[in-house]
Amino acid sequence: MTNSYNILTNAAFKYCELSPEDKDNIIDLYKEDGQQSIYESAKKKKILPFVAVLLSRLEIDKAFWVDVAAEYRKRNEDVIGCLDTIFNKLSDNGVRKVFVTENFGALLASDADKALFSSGDVDMYADIAQKEEIYKSFEQLGYTMIERYSHKKLISTSFYNDDILSGGFHFGVAWNPLSRMKLPCFVDADDFVEWDKLWKYKDTAINLPNIDALMYICLLHISLHSFSRAPDIRLYIDINNVSKLPVDWEKIISFAKRDNTMVRVLTACILAKKLLSVNVPEFVLNYRAQYERSISRLLKLIYDEKYNCLLYEPGGIKVLKIEVLADNGNLFFDFIKILFPNRKWVKEFYVGDKGSLIVAYLKHIKNLF
Known part of the structure; x- marks a missing residue:
């Protein structure tokens, strides 16, 4: 995907005013690639109504894109x-x-x-x-x-x-x-x-x-998709939407500290702000310093700083590495914990209560890789 398409994609999910430069890039892209190409690209990425609403707002082929948005509405x-x-x-x-x-x-x-x-x-x-x-x-x-x-x-x-x-x-x-x-x-x-x-x-x-539960779920849901797997950027519109409500961010942080999900929550917040200019309170972002090593390593796997876009579709070992980093502990012990999770869970999940624990763990390791 070219940088112009990245700009179009990010812009389609923003609620803030676009910069003149972004507007010019989108207009130039539309002139160069045309309506049909933009339509097909947006449909393939499953962001068609977002692009339609954006282009309608920018008065670009407005009659056509208004109808597209109306169908989804x-x-x-x-x-x-x-x-x-x-x-x-x-x-x-x-x-x-x-x-x-x-x-x-x-x-x-x-x-x-x-x-x-x-x-x-x-x-x-x-x-x-x-x-x-x-x-x-x-x-x-x-x-x-x-x-x-x-x-x-x-x-x-x-x-x-x-x-x-x-x-x-x-x-x-x-x-x-x-x-x-x-x-x-x-x-x-x-x-x-x-x-x-x-x-x-x-x-x-x-x-x-309750609003705080919804925000917490949406933030953690992003981490379940390795922060950048499909539906990729569409996950971040959820944060943008809920952020318009009176979220108790202190409570979100207390949930995350209790559940050891701070790296997951902070990484999702950082990306939401970078990609969509979501209004995340500064005191939340300041917690990054306490988890800098894990978050910085995570961002290198999932985010392109130069083009301000997600690095799409990590797979295999990369997904496992993202999961280990998101757990924010000792990398070796977190990896072992992923290989050998709770005994009760692994038996229930793979073989049932009467099955063999050894067989359950072997199935789990095979399933992971």
Whole structure:
């Protein structure tokens, strides 16, 4: 991707005023590559509505791009209608511990432009103790479901109804707000989600989490994608959206210190500020000095300082290295901890309670590499 496309991509996710230089770069890129090339590139990266809203705002082929944005806005308004129906049914069946999270949750919580969501699913989190009531609710509304396991462990369940939302769009319910496919989850939702402070989106039945929990989830969610894996920069718009709300950043820091996630949280904050000029308080960024070695090494793996862009799609050993650095401890011992995680988790995840612990660890090491 050329630097001009990096500028276009970053600009599409910013809420602040663009610099004259960035505007000129975007105009020059459009003149050189044309509408169709820009459209195809944005569609491929799944950032089409963001680019459409930006170009409309810059009065570049406005009539065309306004229509593109309107299509996404209409779809997402339909999604909100579906969610309202779903949450009413969940309430009827006594489900209380459930909320919309991550990208769509951040969009609704901040009341951002409804066009600015291009994913093919909405993420929700729920207490697995109410799984049967949740399954019953979706079944009553005509949804089919697909359970997603990682080895022996149920990670999430996806619900589809093509008569309501076509094209494979679905609602995914995660049974842990920050599940990792190959490693134990590093936080417990009950430690930061204030279940008695769930709130409704406008005049709907849709539940949203307390603002501090939502920000914490969005920051840590970025780290689960190695900070730069798909959906890459789209992850950072969540931070931009939630940052417009009255976030208690002192509380975010207290969560991170307690959970040993400071490097994850700070790296996500630093990148959000660099890429999208997100308003992160200076006192938060000042904590970087305490974790400088890990953060600096992380940034070299995931961020291009020269072009102010993410280094896309790390894979294999690089992902493992990012994970080790993000844990912010002794590199050797953190690597050993990743190879040999908690016994209870590794048995439950790979072989079940009655399986062999040795076999479980062998499967885990094979799975990692």
